[in-house]
Each structure stands twice: as structure tokens, then as C-alpha cells.
Amino acid sequence: MFINMKDRQLNLKVVYYGPALSGKTTNLERIHAKTDPSRRGELVSLKTAEDRTLFFDFLQLELGKINGLTPKIQLYTVPGQSYYQASRKVVLKGADGVVFVADSSPRRLQENMESWNSLHTHLEELNIPIHHLPLVFQFNKQDLENALAPSILTRAFQTGSYPTFSASALEGRGVFDTLKAIINGVVSSIRN
Numbered sequence: 001m002f003i004n005m006k007d008r009q010l011n012l013k014v015v016y017y018g019p020a021l022s023g024k025t026t027n028l029e030r031i032h033a034k035t036d037p038s039r040r041g042e043l044v045s046l047k048t049a050e051d052r053t054l055f056f057d058f059l060q061l062e063l064g065k066i067n068g069l070t071p072k073i074q075l076y077t078v079p080g081q082s083y084y085q086a087s088r089k090v091v092l093k094g095a096d097g098v099v100f101v102a103d104s105s106p107r108r109l110q111e112n113m114e115s116w117n118s119l120h121t122h123l124e125e126l127n128i129p130i131h132h133l134p135l136v137f138q139f140n141k142q143d144l145e146n147a148l149a150p151s152i153l154t155r156a157f158q159t160g161s162y163p164t165f166s167a168s169a170l171e172g173r174g175v176f177d178t179l180k181a182i183i184n185g186v187v188s189s190i191r192n
């Protein structure tokens with residue numbers, strides 16, 4: 001969080017985290033495509049030649065005023081490939097909230113779990129207590145014929161009290177439900 005008192009702006013950072021290819025970039029592309037251009041910036045993507053996220057994607061949204069401040073939500077994604085450990089940690093720094101984008105494909109369960117564990121490790125290293133951080137789960141790729149049911153994923157991740165959303169970022173389902181939930185979580189944690 002960063003408050004610029006002069007411009008009465010409140011900058012909030014939300015990070016889309018998850019294994020490689022779970023659909024994090026697709027979420028931001030959907031949000032970008034469906035948000036009024038007057039309320040959003042450009043989608044900035046740093047990609048490799050194979051269209052993979054190299055460092056992060058970035059999208060800024062503007063919300064209605066809160067207590068006289070204009071909140072700007074900055075959405076980031078992390079690169080999922082294991083050799084980008086260090087950049088994942090850098091992107092997480094200063095996060096006010098996290099969306100964990102899980103891949104519902106049964107073949108990706110192991111990668112999901114590794115990514116979920118690495119999130120815990122990074123937050124610990126950054127001294128961010130995970131239980132104080134607003135976090136929302138998205139079970140993406142629910143359109144796949146063999147997608148794992150949300151009840152199975154809920155159990156696998158032991159999501160506890162975290163909000164969970166079924167989604168197909170590809171079809172545009174669940175993307176804004178997820179976004180609204182994390183924004184609500186972040187805004188109410190700041191109010192406290």
C-alpha cells in the first residue's frame with residue numbers, strides 16, 4: 001500500500017500467483033478487455049518469444065473514492081516457471097492481496113501444490129504473515145472436460161476460510177467474481 005497525500009491517491013497491489021500456465025495472464029487480459037478504458041491503464045506484458053510471462057504483467061484499475069482517497073489497484077502476475085523463483089519473490093514484495101490461480105487439470109495437481117508451498121516460503125522470507133494477507137483462490141480451467149471438482153481442490157489446498165471461485169478465464173467466467181472478492185478483501189483489511 002502506498003498513499004500519496006498530495007494527490008489523495010491510494011495505491012494497492014494485488015498479485016496473481018500460481019503455477020506456470022494456470023491462466024494468470026489470461027485473467028488480466030480479460031479484465032483489461034472488459035474494463036472501461038477510462039478506468040484502466042494499458043496491459044503491460046513482458047513476454048518471451050514463446051508468449052510466456054518473463055517478469056510480470058501489469059494492469060492498473062481505478063476505483064471509486066474511499067474516504068476521500070482515489071484507490072488505484074495495481075494487478076501483477078508472476079512468471080510460473082521454476083527458474084523464475086527470484087522474480088516471483090520481487091513481484092510479491094509489498095503485495096496487499098494475492099489471488100492464487102490454480103489449474104484444475106488433474107495432471108497439474110502436483111505443480112499447484114508446489115506453487116502453493118513456494119508462495120508460503122516467499123511470504124515468510126518477506127515477513128508477510130500469510131494469515132493477515134487477503135487471499136482468494138481461483139480454480140481456473142473448469143471448462144476442461146476432466147477438470148477436478150472444486151470440492152476436491154478445496155480439500156487438496158485446505159483452503160479453510162479463504163474465498164474460492166470456479167472459473168474459466170478462457171471463457172471469461174469467474175474472472176470478475178475473483179477480482180471483486182480480492183478487492184473487497186484488500187479494502188476491508190485497510191479499513192481495519
Ligand SMILES: Nc1nc2c(ncn2[C@@H]2O[C@H](COP(=O)(O)OP(=O)(O)O)[C@@H](O)[C@H]2O)c(=O)[nH]1
Binds near residue numbers: 025026077
Ligand atoms: N481450457 C482453458 N485454458 C485456459 C484457461 N485459462 C487460460 N488457459 C490457457 O492456458 C494457457 C496458459 O495461459 P496463461 O494465461 O498464459 O497462463 P500463465 O502462465 O498463468 O500466465 C494458454 O494457452 C491459455 O489460453 C481456461 O480457463 N481454460
Ligand SMILES: [Mg+2]
Binds near residue numbers: 026078
Ligand atoms: Mg503469464
